[in-house]
Amino acid sequence: MGAAFSAHSAEAPDPAVLEQGKELFLTKAVPACAVCHTLADAGSEGAIGPDLDELKPDMAAVKKALHEGVGVMPSFAASLSEAEMDAVAAYVVHATGGTQ
Secondary structure, three states: OOHHHOHHHHHOOOHHHHHHHHHHHHHHOOOOHHHHOEEHHHOEEOOOOOOHHHHOOOHHHHHHHHHHOEOOEOOOOOOOOHHHHHHHHHHHHHHHOOOO
16 A cells, blocks of 8 residues: 555645635635534634534545535535545544544
């Protein structure tokens, strides 16, 4: 296996991916995740969706929500690329201490 699959990589995502995920979370996704969700790392205090700091979702849960939508949350499958959804998921999981 290459270095990209080391245990260190799984624990510490690429800072560029995390930054992209944060930008998407704050402003670049439409609607922006920060409008509806509370996430301390992003400084967001949305009250429509769940408080992500309390929920601590894992990668699979974030990706599923982005793909399919949940409740009033729309699907982002048509507006974000797979890489962008991966970046948002990595950022949310990293920021909340959720599991990969």
